[in-house]
Amino acid sequence: MAIDQASEKPEEKxxxxxNETHTPSEMMVVRAAExxxxxxxxxxxxxxxxxxxxxxxxxxxxxLFMIYESGAVGAIPERLPVSxxxxxxxxxxxxxxxxxxxxxxxxxxxxIEVGFLGGAQIDRYGNIxxxxxxxxxxxxxxxxxxxxxxxxxxxxxxxxxVMRMSPKTFVEKCDFVTSPGSRFESKRPSLDLxxxxxxxxxxxxxxxxxxxxxxVCEFLNTPGSLGKEMxxxxxxxxxxxxxxxxxxxxxLQIAPNLKKIPAPKAETLSLIRDRLDPQKLxx
Amino acid sequence: xxxxxxxxxxxxxxxxxxxxxxESVSSGNSILIDGFTHLICFAAxxxxxxxxxxxxxxxxxxxDLVYDQLxxxxxxxxxxxxxAGNPGVGSLHALRRRSEKASVSRIELEEYSHFxxxxxxxxxxxxxxxxxxxxxxxxxxxxxxxxxxxxxxxxTGEEIATVPAIHPDVAVLHCQRADRLGNAQVWGxxxxxxxxxxxxxxxxxxxxxxxxxxxxxxxxxxxxIPSIVVDHVVHEPWGAHPSYVQGFYDRDNDFYVAxxxxxxxxxxxxAYLSEFVHGVADRKAYIQKMGxxxxxxxTAKARMSAGVxxxx
Numbered sequence: 001m002a003i004d005q006a007s008e009k010p011e012e013k014x015x016x017x018x019n020e021t022h023t024p025s026e027m028m029v030v031r032a033a034e035x036x037x038x039x040x041x042x043x044x045x046x047x048x049x050x051x052x053x054x055x056x057x058x059x060x061x062x063x064l065f066m067i068y069e070s071g072a073v074g075a076i077p078e079r080l081p082v083s084x085x086x087x088x089x090x091x092x093x094x095x096x097x098x099x100x101x102x103x104x105x106x107x108x109x110x111x112i113e114v115g116f117l118g119g120a121q122i123d124r125y126g127n128i129x130x131x132x133x134x135x136x137x138x139x140x141x142x143x144x145x146x147x148x149x150x151x152x153x154x155x156x157x158x159x160x161x162v163m164r165m166s167p168k169t170f171v172e173k174c175d176f177v178t179s180p181g182s183r184f185e186s187k188r189p190s191l192d193l194x195x196x197x198x199x200x201x202x203x204x205x206x207x208x209x210x211x212x213x214x215x216v217c218e219f220l221n222t223p224g225s226l227g228k229e230m231x232x233x234x235x236x237x238x239x240x241x242x243x244x245x246x247x248x249x250x251x252l253q254i255a256p257n258l259k260k261i262p263a264p265k266a267e268t269l270s271l272i273r274d275r276l277d278p279q280k281l282x283x
Numbered sequence: 284x285x286x287x288x289x290x291x292x293x294x295x296x297x298x299x300x301x302x303x304x305x306e307s308v309s310s311g312n313s314i315l316i317d318g319f320t321h322l323i324c325f326a327a328x329x330x331x332x333x334x335x336x337x338x339x340x341x342x343x344x345x346x347d348l349v350y351d352q353l354x355x356x357x358x359x360x361x362x363x364x365x366x367a368g369n370p371g372v373g374s375l376h377a378l379r380r381r382s383e384k385a386s387v388s389r390i391e392l393e394e395y396s397h398f399x400x401x402x403x404x405x406x407x408x409x410x411x412x413x414x415x416x417x418x419x420x421x422x423x424x425x426x427x428x429x430x431x432x433x434x435x436x437x438x439t440g441e442e443i444a445t446v447p448a449i450h451p452d453v454a455v456l457h458c459q460r461a462d463r464l465g466n467a468q469v470w471g472x473x474x475x476x477x478x479x480x481x482x483x484x485x486x487x488x489x490x491x492x493x494x495x496x497x498x499x500x501x502x503x504x505x506x507x508i509p510s511i512v513v514d515h516v517v518h519e520p521w522g523a524h525p526s527y528v529q530g531f532y533d534r535d536n537d538f539y540v541a542x543x544x545x546x547x548x549x550x551x552x553x554a555y556l557s558e559f560v561h562g563v564a565d566r567k568a569y570i571q572k573m574g575x576x577x578x579x580x581x582t583a584k585a586r587m588s589a590g591v592x593x594x595x
Contacts, residue, residue, distance in 0.1 A: 046371055069397070070319050071472045082536045083370040085320020087529050090471045091586055098473045099319060099344070100405055103398040108417055127421075131394070134384065136427050142382040144374075146396035147345075147366035151418055178396075180421030188423045200420040201442065 022264055024213035025283050026272060027236055028162060029055060030264040032211045035114070035160050041065045042114040043107070043152055044075075046084045048162050049116035051272065051282050054080060058271060067106060069148045071097045080277055103148070107155045110203065115156030117149055117207075118163045121174045124229045124250055126161065126181030126207030126219055128153065129174040136176055136188060146178045153179035155204045165212040165247040172250050182206050182219055183227025196227045214239045214247060216261070222253060234259045296516040297463045300565060303487045303515035304330045312452040313340035313363075315483060316349060319474035320370060320534065323526035324457040324489050325349045326519045326566040332356040333561060342451050344400045344475065348525070348542055351375040352560070354390060355552050361391040363449070365400045369546075372539050376546040394428055399446050404475050406448035407482030413445045420444075454483035456508060457523050459530060460498070461490035465513025468505045471529025480508040487515045489522050491531050501593070519566050521578065532581040 025048060032052035036042060038061040044053045054077070057064045066075045070085035074094025081089050090096060097106065106112060120143050121129035130149055134140035153159055163169060177186040183196045197206050206228070210217040216234035221227075231253040232244060237260065245252060277283055298306075308314060308331060316324050328349035331339070340361040341350050348369060353359050355377035367375050381390045395403070398416055406414035415434065425431040425444065432445050456476050461467040467488045469476060480486055488508060493516070499506055525535035545551050563569045570578065 070321070071474070083320050083534065083539075085370070085472050087321070087471065087527055087533060087583075090529055096470075096472065098477060099397065099401050099475050100478060103401050107398070131423075131427075136423070138384050139382070140384050142367075142374075142379050144366050144368035145364065145394055146424060148397040150396040150422055150424060151398040151416075154418055154420075176423045176427070178422060178424065184421040186423055188426060190423055190426050192421055195421070197421065202421055203417060 022269055023283060024164070024236075026264060026269060027261075028052075028211050028213055029272060029283070030268055031216060031234075031261065032116075032160060032162055033059070035209060035211070036061050036064055039063050039065065040113050041067065041111055043112045043116065043148075043156060044068050045116045045118075046081065047118070047282060049118070049160070050081060051277060052116075052162070054276050055268070055272060058276065059268070067102070067112065069099075069102060071099060071102055073097050073106070080281060082281060103151060107148075107151055110155065110157075112152070112156045113158065115152035115159045115204075117153060117159055117161050117179055119149070119169075119178070121169055121171050122161065122163060122210070123171060123174050123181065123185055124252075125183040125185060125227050126159070126210070126230070127174050127177045127185060128161070128179040128181065129176050130178045131176045133175055149179045153181070153204070153206070154202050157205045159204070159207040161207055161210040163210065163212060165214055165244065167247060167249045170248045170250070170252075180206070182229070194226075214244050217252070218255075229253065231255050232258065234261050236261050237263045293514075295463045296465050296510075296513060297493065298515055298517065300326055300330045300489070300517045300519055300522075301334075303327075303517050304334055304336075307453050307485045307487055307515060308334075308336055308339075310337040310339070312336075313342055314453045314455070315342040315451040315479050316455040317343065317474055317476050317479045318457060318523070318526060319345060319472055321472040321474065321527060321529060322457040322469070322476070322523055323347065323349060324455050324519075324522055325524060325526060326522035326569075327455040327487065327489060328353055329560045329569070330565075331358055332556065342449065344397050345370070346375065346378070348375075348539070348546075351377045351546065352556065354378055354381060355546075355549075356556055356560070359390055361393065363393040363395075363400075365395045365397045369539060369542060373543045377552065380549070393430070394424070395431070395446065396424060399424075399431065401475055401478070403446045403449040404478035404482050406446070407450050408478040408480075411448060413447050415443045415445050418444050449482060451479070451483045453485045453487065454479045455487045455489060456480055457489045457528070458508070459490070459528060460492040460494045461488050461516055462494060462496040462499055462510070463516060464496065464510035465508070465516045466496065466499050466506055466510045467508040467513070468499055468502070469507040470505060473507065477507050480512050483512075486513045487517060488513050489517045489519050491520055491522070491528055493518045502590070503593075521570050522566055524570075524573070524581070527581075530583050530586070532578070532583055535577065535581055
């Protein structure tokens with residue numbers, strides 16, 4: 001349930017977009033859906049990733065294999081689940097697994113190809129904090145905690161991150177690291193600081209892509225970087241590079257071949273609005 | 284032996300929620316009211332509040348509204364958990380008021396990831412002192428919890444995290460149907476109900492329906508919890524509201540959404556507890572107070588499965 005933070009109702013203030021026909025959240029959902037391929041085995045979270053997975057299944061990936069942390073395996077929910085354990089996930093699923101089976105047989109055993117994460121803080125290496133803002137023992141804000149996020153980040157073959165960008169969320173160092181990225185950095189002291197995933201023996205592939213409300217970053221090895229680091233590779237229609245840089249808490253690298261992503265197609269938007277989320281639960 | 288009393292010897296364990304809680308739960312106990320969104324027994328939580336039980340260690344992967352209510356009612360001194368929130372909606376405000384910098388009083392927190400909590404229950408339910416899992420490196424979770432340790436695999440030399448077995452004093456497990464002995468059938472999301480049943484010292488099974496043992500024997504694959512680990516059986520229709528029971532009633536999502544505002548303010552929170560917990564004698568009175576339209580709205584549609592041939 002760690003990605004529930006991504007489901008917080010956004011303040012849809014067009015965030016620099018000139019095109020008023022779609023919201024930043026819709027753009028995030030559409031772009032996240034494109035990361036999913038048919039037959040991918042995906043660990044679905046609630047909120048925008050849930051909408052993205054169901055959009056992919058309703059369009060280019062009809063055989064997307066959706067597994068929910070709550071135990072629904074091969075789910076094809078008739079209504080958009082409002083919680084990660086929604087009863088609509090069970091009806092017509094291929095299998096219902098206990099949580100012991102989900103975490104051991106599916107996740108730890110390496111069957112999950114794609115995992116989704118989000119959080120309150122992220123750094124350039126994709127370390128994510130969903131535990132506390134401030135000092136752990138005496139926090140300014142107590143967040144929900146890991147849920148399954150830590151093990152998703154450890155074991156999924158690739159991790160997609162869906163998070164709105166702001167200087168408060170895209171930070172130089174996280175106050176606490178709940179879910180590991182490509183190289184361990186944290187404000188909190190730890191024995192493993194400065195080690196990369198290989199040195200830590202983490203079996204999963206780690207974070208590959210961050211889908212934000214202004215553009216997309218990929219984790220790449222660049223000259224001089226200490227580990228795979230976020231590089232802005234795509235920018236959304238109507239957003240300027242300076243807007244993105246102002247929203248990031250460190251000097252974000254920009255890809256030389258930065259792509260501009262056009263607004264979503266009308267038919268994709270109507271699929272989201274009319275069929276997937278008619279009650280506007282997430283958008 | 285994890286069990287304190289021999290659940291095998293009693294032939295009829297059916298009793299009221301009031302009796303089950305007063306016989307099983309004492310101040311200072313550790314308790315696990317299980318359920319992962321599904322099958323969360325709010326009726327048991329409310330009865331604990333009414334009985335004024337204090338200093339509980341509240342254990343669960345996803346402490347949600349009912350644990351937050353226990354915290355607001357001052358029943359909890361410590362929580363062992365992996366994700367504390369109002370799923371899909373927001374925060375647990377009683378918890379936040381007792382765990383942040385500005386808090387006047389604090390409760391103790393012991394924190395894992397979901398897998399870590401599952402692993403503690405797996406060890407507890409298997410008669411092992413600990414459970415291994417490939418997790419936690421490259422995070423601060425183990426730094427913040429000294430009970431997460433590591434071992435070297437004796438076969439590969441690999442470093443593996445471990446968590447200790449957990450044996451809750453009391454487990455409350457809500458299910459669709461059970462017999463008077465406590466054999467319980469569950470379908471839909473199973474959470475950690477089985478592991479909790481086998482790990483705990485005393486078990487209360489709460490059922491939407493009490494059925495004859497022959498009904499369970501006709502479909503034994505669906506029986507998740509055997510009577511030999513069960514001490515009390517409570518018949519409590521709608522006992523999981525506002526959570527849900529597959530095939531019986533849907534999750535009351537409107538309640539979860541409305542809870543955000545109720546729980547943000549300590550005064551409206553206490554007013555809720557006065558009216559809907561202290562202000563009612565039992566679950567029947569709660570249902571009456573909630574009113575028929577709520578339950579009509581939430582009643583599940585029929586979606587029957589075909590059944591299977593158990594013949595030989």
